[in-house]
Amino acid sequence: MAMCPETERAIPNCKQHKNSLRLGYVAVSIATFLYGGNVIAGRLLAPNVPPAALSTLRGILGLIILLPFARRATLRPRLNDFPVFMLIGLLSVTIAYVTFAWSMQNNRAISAAVIISTSPAVTLLLLALGWHEKPNIFQIAGVVIAFAGLTLVSCEGSLKRVMALQFHKSDLILLINVIAVSLANILVQKETHRYPAITTCTWSLFFGTIFLLPPGLWEIIRYGWHLTWWEWLLLFYMGGIIAGVALLLNFEAVNRLGSGTVAMFNNLTPLVTVILAALLLNEKLLWYHTLGMILALGGVFLSLRRRLREENSL
16 A cells, blocks of 8 residues: 555545645644734733733633633643643743733834744754754755844844844843743644643643733732723734634644744744734834845745655655
8 A cells, every 4th residue: 555655654644644734734824924913913012011911911811712612622631741731831921921022112013023033943943952853954044044034133234233243132032032932832742742732722821821920910900001992902812812813723733733844934924014014003114124034934935845845745
């Protein structure tokens, strides 16, 4: 019987495998589009809502969306797996949300979008260092290109700043965000082989939100702030849609495609963010933003070239 080249499985299973991959690409594409608007929403809300309070409200809204679906899951997590969920929640929710909200107070949306697009480079580097997964030549090229884009945008196209390695503090905080999310995606890849994506996503969001509650509630009580109706809509978008729907789609895509491939798709997020930033925030698109975005997108096609060729041969 003919076998599936990549997975050593029979042809009927090969067809099922290809359908699973297609669903993974659909999931990550939708999530990438939604995450593009997240930067805009965060930039608009950041001046009015303290970072920990904003992060806590996002987590609560996300749980409201996910809990009804999670209750239908037949496989319940074991107690000895809770530490992993806690770690994923700490990285993908607690650290990621707070660093994102803080950096949005001090960073332009376009610059933030391109910095976030370096997550593929960081993910592949972490996989190589911590999990001994050697990248291929195309992935290595993607890493180099992505970091070139990060350096160009962070230094605002100034060769003098590049040579002096002068970065904004908010850029470095956002880079912590990228590292935390990359680590979380790698851990998610291991967990979703044992549990459905909805289970991993919901429990991780639950623990991440629990960790946010003390500082979040303190900021809510300490600082008085008022939101207009459209700002509440933005908050629901960041919470219910991003922390709920987009996070679930991202976890599902990691399960089907792997953390490295999903990370490469994140390079497409700046396209949506840049367009929305120009339309809604009146931010100017400067030459180094354009070049940085081209470098980021180049990493996607280079890194995915070999995998797509293998999948087409199935």
